[in-house]
Amino acid sequence: MKHVRMRVKASATVLAATAALLVTAVPAHAGTFKVTSNCDVPWVSCSDEPELWEMYNSKALSTSGGSYTTSWAEFWGDVYDYDGTSEYQGSTLETYRYIFNSNGSGAAQYVKNNAGSMQNCSEVNNYRVYFNSGYGGHSQYIPHRDAYADCVWYDLDSTLKNNEASQHFA
């Protein structure tokens, strides 16, 4: 099947020790793993680096003195359920649950219904974040950034804050 994309390593950066925080698949118990990116799921094919960062905190509470104090998870493409994803490998059901990384607030917590803001770092792909799994309910548009600008960083609106469940290209 498709190979797993390795996430881009942070170069010299204002963020302290981001490289140390890349969490690879951690087995919770047999057949279930925790990952901080859907691109780490063996059957998920990300044709590019994950570009939609889901932040535990809202924008105002995410940084201090130029460094991130929040944790985040990284997604790419269409995600049916921020809870995670399952697939049968032979007769075994393998489950991958999505969690925030270990950078700061919200470390290693489950992502679904638990985020305050989103950063879209793509130059070309727009996204929608949905209230319910399976792309249900109200949605919020997170546009791609301009070529000259930083990632687009939006707080989730009050309906979606800590109530976000899926995402889709837009």
Place this chain on the structure above:
Amino acid sequence: MPVRRTAAAIAVVAATAALITSCSAGKPRSTAAEPQTRPVANSSSSVDKSNWPEATPTAGLAKGLSLPLEAYMETYQDTVTLDDAERHVETQCLADYGLHVSFPPAGQTPPPSADDSNMPRRYGITDRALAEKYGYGLPDAVQHQEGTKMPELTKDQIEVLTGRTSIRNSPADPAPEKAPSTYQGKAIHKDGCAGWADDQLGTRDMDFSLVSQLDGESLTQSQQTPAVQNAIAAWSTCMKGDGYTVDSPYHADQIVPHTDGSPSKEEIAVAVADIDCKKSTDLVKIWFTEDSRIQEQQIKDHQSALDALRTRRTQVVGSAQKALKD
């Protein structure tokens, strides 16, 4: 699961593979004799629009339903027009410096919803024909999409396009340095051709979040009205009759685990029961009525701010359509 590529996607890949080299080779821009790649961003006809979401649902229990706030929302069609115009103007600007880039056309990765309201799935699923095939999932063509790829740019192209020496791809990357002020004697725009395109189109600092915020509030408020609570309870009773214990349409997709790949028979059975129970209880119509009533009031309460947003949207989309004709 095999990856399906549309013919349009293959064409775009081929175009970008034939790629992006500076055709100036140290000379200032030459005149028309030099063969140029036709800017792909201009040809929205190359994009497969059959998967685009409809402005208003044309099938199922939400057929014909359109909420009041939708008149103030940015649509998928709008965003495609704006993205295409942005790339078109950037292409022209870069050509002024003798640089040639083929940007991909927008509109290749449509969502299942034309705007924030997400009518086909706002109250959960409503389309029985889709449910019979896909359960709670979407058709293949709008799931597991590949995304759109930007071409690799040379250092010169980056500097002229962005006014910076590099493109920041991640929040973890350091802030890029400013580009030199000129390229081959010609001044580089502030924020490069990309910034200049924004200024031409009037698209800097667009913020439609008010409409989105209100739309979310009307959904949660309408859900709490007695009429909708009663309808949801009736729906839940109906589902119980089919053997499913579930309190709300927003939890129905969790009754049977959804695995990647084809939906199970069990998932399809739940999805079909879900929709049939919505039909017999008139849940969608009842919820839509309360939702609309609340939105009418929201519009009254925020009329001038919403009008200003609608005016802005009309202006930028108009500018974009005009630019695409040049």
